Amino acid sequence: MLIGRAAELAELTGALDDAAAGRARAVLVGGDAGIGKTHLVSALERAARERDCAVLVGQCAELGESVPYLPLADALWTASRGGDPEAGAVRAALDARPVLGRLLPDGGPGGVGGEGEQSAPDLGRQRLFGAALGLLGELGGDRPVLLVLEDLHWADRSTRDLLTFLCRVLQRERVCLVGTYRSDDLHRRHPLRPLVAELRRLPNVTAVQVRPFGRGETAAYLAALSGTPSAPPPADVVDRVHLRSEGNPFYAAELHATGELDELPAGLADLLLSRVERLSPDGRRVVRVAAVAGRRVDDELLRRASGLAEDAAGEALREVVSHQLLVPGGAGYSFRHALLREAVYADLLPGERTRLHAGFARLLADEPDGRADGRGGSAAELAHHSLAAHDLPAAFAASVRAARQAGRLGAPAEEFEHYERALELWDAVPDAAAAAGTGRERLALAAARAAGEAGEVRRAVHSLRRLLETADSSDLRLGVRIREQLASCLGELDADEEAQAMAREAVAMLPPDPPTTEHARALATYATMLLWRDTDGELPAFAEDAVSLARAAGAADAEASLLITLGRYWKRQPAKAAKAAEVIERARDLALADGSPLVAMRAMFQHAGVHFDRGDLADAARTADDGARYAHDNGLDWSTYGALLRCLRFLIRYTTGDWAEAARLAEGFGVRVTRRADAQVSAYALFLEVARGDAGVDERLRWLEPLLPDDPFLTYITRGLAAEHALWGGDPDTAIEHVDAVLASPYGAEVSAVRVAATGLQAHAERAARARAAGDGTAAAAAVAAADAIAGRARTVAVADVDGRPRGSLGVEGEAWLARVAAERRRADGVLDIGLWRRTAELFEYGVPGGGFVYEVARSRWRLAEALAEAGDRDAAAGEWRLAVQAAERLGAAPLLAVLRDLGSRARLAAPPGRAASAGRRDGGPFGALTAREREVLKLVAEGRNNREIAAELFISPKTASVHVSNILAKLDVGSRARAAALAHREKL
Template identity: 45%
Template sequence: MPQPSFSTPLIGRNPELARLAGVLERARAGDARAVLVAGDAGVGKTRVLGEAAGLAAAAGTTVLTGHCVDLGDVGLPYLPFTEIVGTLAADERFADVLAAHPVVGRLLGGGTDAVQDRLRLFEGVAGLLTDLAERAPVLLVVEDLHWADQSSRDLLRFLLSRGTLQRAAGGAPGRRLAVLASYRADDLHRRHPLRPLLAELVRLPAVERLEVRPLADVEVTELVRAVQDRPLPDSTVRRIVERAEGNAFYAEELVAATDGGGDGVPSALADVLLIRFEQLSDTAQQVLRTAAVAGRRVEHDLLRGAVGLPEDELEAALREAVGRQLLLPGDGDTYAFRHALAREAVYADLLPGERARLHGTFARLLAGRGRSRETAAERAHHSRESHDLAAALAASLEAAEHAHQLGAPAEELRHLETALDLWASVEPSARPSGEGTDRVTLTLRASAAAAHAGAAHRAVALTRSALAGVQDSDHELAARVRYTLAGNLLGVDSLTAAFSYSSEALALIPADPPSRTWVWAAATHVLAARQVGENKTALRVARQALAVAERLQVPDARADLLISLAILESGGRTTPEGRARLREARDAARGAGNAPVELRALFNLAIGCFESGELEESVSWLREGLERARRAGLSSSPYPLEMRYLHLLVLYTLGRWDECAACAAEDAPVLPAAGAFAAGPALYVALARGDADVVERTRPLAEGPFDWMGRLVASIVLTDEAALRGDPEAAVARMRTGVADLTDDAGALPDATVRLAALALAAVADRAAALRAGGDAEELRHWTDTATELVELARTTAHRGADGSSQGPEGRAWLARAEAEWTRAVSGPDAGPWAAAVEAFASGDGYERARCRLRLAEALLVADDREGAAAEAAEARRTAVRLGAAPLLERVDALIRRGRLAEQRAPGSSPLTAREQDVLRLLAAGRSNRQIGEELFIAGKTASVHVSNILAKLGATSRTEAVAIAYREGLIGREEAVG
């Protein structure tokens, strides 16, 4: 594939090129890497990438390049990847590889089936690159990421963070792939959508960032003299260097502007660009003006049709523009501006009427090409800029449908919102006609696209807009808008408002005669009523609506109501009867083809098992649910997001922490911003393992737009983190803020209050214990009063049910821990409450049980039950080691050393592993860690870890003391101890 050539030498970029060459070399060896190349506009990113691509091509690497393009606020889904696939499709050598991944070919408009599942498309692109890399090393270049559409950003995130750059398992050769992606750093304003993606990607081990910095003055001087054949006066060179400010493109343009004999240097880059542009012939200027309206890149035949010149005049003008290096010829008979700034300057210089006329010309030419679906987004842009609003409206709706078929909900939403903006400006007679093209229905479509894109708050705003436009005389549509709004409000935890709107929807449609609209309005009302505690109303309406759904034969509504009844009726989803009803609902929804209702059934089956302590069965239901969501293209919808969270939570609870963290990393690329909470349990793992950046990773959940689950995760992590670092003021403040945020509109405290109170109580009890040992009595009273306040809050929440029943097993366990921490705060360590807490966590969270065991060991030690304390500490230590919970392990080992609990082992038993026994013998012989490693054929660092474990298990503070204890306990003989 042709690579760009440059007429000037590469100056001042040897370090950057050397670094990229190293990345390419590693990639050729199977170490897949990615580099994000940042720099200001014109600083030389494209030149550096071009040189790197040339090096790669010369070494036999397949180079694939895709460009992002600026079309204002009109996005072209997957544009750079469509360009790359198009390049492959034009080369017969890759026909078989493309044929093996047909879903990728649909980016080019082939086939009639829609790509409704983004994950399939993403996996297809990843598979294509993997297969290409098996033939020859591959370099994937994506230029101008700052203009990338959201779908392209999501696909790049997937490729870099989920498998494509990972090493192959089992020591097999890795993928021979390198990815270089450039973006303008100076274009990234505070709210630019690329910023969070970059922050996420640079944390990946296989991704690095390279900043192309401005050139030094001496380098700009060298560049200026290299690009100009004739000598320039020193004063001119100095002025160019001064004005260029290290920007290579500025410098080249300033030098080129001197060719026309101008007396001075323009004060702005646009002036420089236009001076150079105006040195062209009138015909060449006309061609460039027309090309600038098309965008950064334009096809030859499209340009010919728009400019209206004979072929020979057009070719002469293009040759002149290419000679002046304003245009560059590209693949597929296309031309591109050498730099986006050049195109922007020419475009900005067009007269308003001239600009509108050319946009209209391109819109007509694109419409006449017969590829309506693929050109819809461009036609919408050109029609709008040419003030042909009717055509822009029609093309925007086509573009929205195309984005929907491609599985690009963010772009679908953008096009629908553009259509809605245009709606009032287009005469009713000129608007598209047909079912579903009225303003209210289009707004509801946009609301659905927002929900699928993970923009729950935007979905609410759009549905409110539909409500403002609906006529209540159309009772059915008015009811539909209201129950849709109620459902969206439930998604953003605005429960009271949701109940209000669902009540209005139900009141607008009579129950008799029965109708499908009434059934769905009733089903939504049941959901809202249950969320605000109106369980009697929810149960009554659900039973009534179920009978109507069965009479009207609406199977998916019937399934939805069966789910609600399984939750509401006695025993709920934890009983065999409740689960049988949920399975019936799942089957009914599946038969009706209603995937969202089927997913709701599967979620409730999974959470019912979790609440019953049947964790492995919960995992089974969750896997089925997530797979069903993937196949249906609904992975970003609410229930699958909650299933992802629950899946990680079950893995966390089971102690499968490595799997939990791995699943979270795998899910991250396909999660919408509103689904960030789904990775919450991985944050619990990170905190328990002592990761330093856990607070920074949690902060967006605490400070971003309100999301109930996000605030829950943030409250748990930040309260526990404050407690672990011994800051009771911060722990209590975090706990109170979390409870306030999570309290519903009716004032009902969240169930998580019990857990948050217990976590804050840990820090309070630590402070009280320290003060009791010697401190201010008044301050001690303050903290014991605080402890009593917190435990009362936990008790009230745990026993608040109307029938006086407490929470399930998890809630009861947290209450037991809260009671034990309160006792420790007000009167000191007491083994009884801690033994109860250990027992309460027996069938659940192993990590929390280990934390309670540590407290129980402390209490037993105070009670002089050293044997019992040693046993509990040993169990806690085993759990901490298995989970990799380093902070807990340190605290347990400190207690073992402080209390000399290692001496409480049964006679003749050894706490050491066979390898540790080998290390102990060499330790007794006086060997250093390095010498131990050499004799046992292990790394010195590994030997050091074994020595630390031996000291901890024996309760020793030094190597000499460890040897003495080992001899005393019979773990080594006299000869070894003496030696």
């Protein structure tokens, strides 16, 4: 089974096809050891034999220059054995060329087994080369020839010369020459290296580089090794093996076979170390020191840590690099493969390892934090080496410095990691507070903040709760900061009541006078919580007073946050929408000037949201793009608003119909997610995948499902789209289960529930239609009653929040979804209301004909065309249908396009009736005389439909349906509908 090598195999088989057509080709196949070159070439050999080619395969061996022409001799010896026609042809060709016969083990004096290297000149170089060319040409006269020379990195000089000769002179012979070599063995002075470069310039020579597996290919490979191709190993196993093997199939197989996912298998370690053993003592020293440094090491640091003199260190580095154990790049070196570094490190004696780490720590202790080349990282490296050298005080101090350095560089994940290490070492270090320059509680608070910024909100909440229990209660400012951060994190987790209570507690702990930064930030957090639940209507006045206090305290970040909250509040009121945008923009500028990236990102997200809600999609896209770039530049991609800005960028493109760009943005939305932050981003990809009918929807849903119970927002996104997916699959019952789950969550009381309610109404309308078709009036009435309840829920949340306060503006999209709720509610009654569906389509255009929410306009036109066709206005129906089809085709919305085509067929919107009828006729068979429309009617008769139901399905009158049935019975010469149905079933109509 060949995995992940389709392009490479296509290149090779293409060369074979050229050779078969009389255009000789040579292909040089390179790749690291274990990458799968032999497996690839074996697939080519099988393909060649299936095409009736002669196949000759020879191998080089690690014997130096002692056996000339070894691969050619091996190929000829192997091919001439046996009794098949190919062996006979090779033997005959060899008999005619004694100079080649002397290469074989039984070829007499001068053979490969005889005088070895000294015999090579006696063979007559030109005669041998000419004989080899003549043999290949003769064999190619009967059928194409594939000559494979494997492991050319071990080839002797004579073989390399023969390879050069054949590549240059083979022209019209039906010969394909393939040579393989290990690219990681081609050190700077390797004789094959310049030869490969020279041959690749020839017009008939192609180079194929076998690349490492991608993650999916590693998963498929491990499944094949396990004998379960359709069931790959668990995702964590695949991830671990792929990460450690770096896509090398041999390494992956070794890791998986032994089950040692965290340890290096002994056999693989020995194989990797064998390459190191070829080095000089100084070369081995450099490699061992580099292994202690890590995957990558600075050039100057490596030279100094090696303990070698300058000249000796330089010569040793040249040797190591030439053998491609270390690869130069930038100002340093990295191991060619992580497992090589791991093998060397594991081979060190414990004392040797400790001494080398201590040496690195001493060198790094003399360096400033960060380097002149801008790489930074010395504090983190010092912490790592100090810890490995068992110098805990130095490791602690360096970890604190590394955390602060990571914070300045905008790397919150690394900042959190370093703070966590420092906290673990706190009790083992004398006078830790002096070394850290702060107390333990404030260090833990900084760690929790970094965790939240890195997207680890639940970990932050856990740390803050623990800190709240242990912190000094007399330190009021610390208590306020803990509660304020905890309230913010709880709000992000949708624990609104607890978040508001915690924020209120923080506000009450400090008096308003004198104004303090801590109090201002607590006010800002509490105001944010009031956005979600404000039973007393205190938000606007409270926030405006708090802005003045924050300004007096000089807390620009708190002031900006309060302005954003006020802007969001005013955004709900149509008369103040312009003021909302102005205030949020002012908050953004204030936060940027203050150097408060998290507040600035919140402002950017809300500013883009204002444009989005107004239907100003171009400005929304531009603002969201700016915000996402800012988040990335500050290392905050996975902070709450960093992730939301990425999702909003995607959602805007999805809305405008730029699905190619939306798909590009969604490439980073991973499927195999385990963290809340990753999952929320992943869920957004479902908008596009469900609408396109992608095969990967079910897999994404499987990964998201375990994370839903504790995350209302994730539930809202995921299950709302899972409901649409179920509807496209013809399963309204499952769709209703998903909708009910969303409406039972906290988001069921938000305005966003209107969209999900529309999906639920569509499902109940499908249920009602099926019940009516089956004559089940009770089920139809139950579906209508359920539709009534959901429509009422949608109208309620559209006009008031959970506390009964007027909702204000729904935004252009919200108004369109509310219109669809009304249209779907009428459809549950069995009525396709032209006016309601036309209004829905118009509202989704956001006031711009041809613009707005492109996909939803097309979906609304589908129903509008259906309603017009049912009313008999076929021309208007065809116009709306064509517009919907054009949009669906451009978008690639396969499920929508399928139902549109079905509607076009049933309502005869796609072609004039005469053309459709003539196109459907067939010659011969019992149905040869039926028109296309009569075939459609007969199918419905076979399903047990009566004339009224047939008329509704095909948008014709019951009388016309009756005429069609009578014509069908006459043409089929049967006396009843039952016999016509039986005939249709028998003929599998």
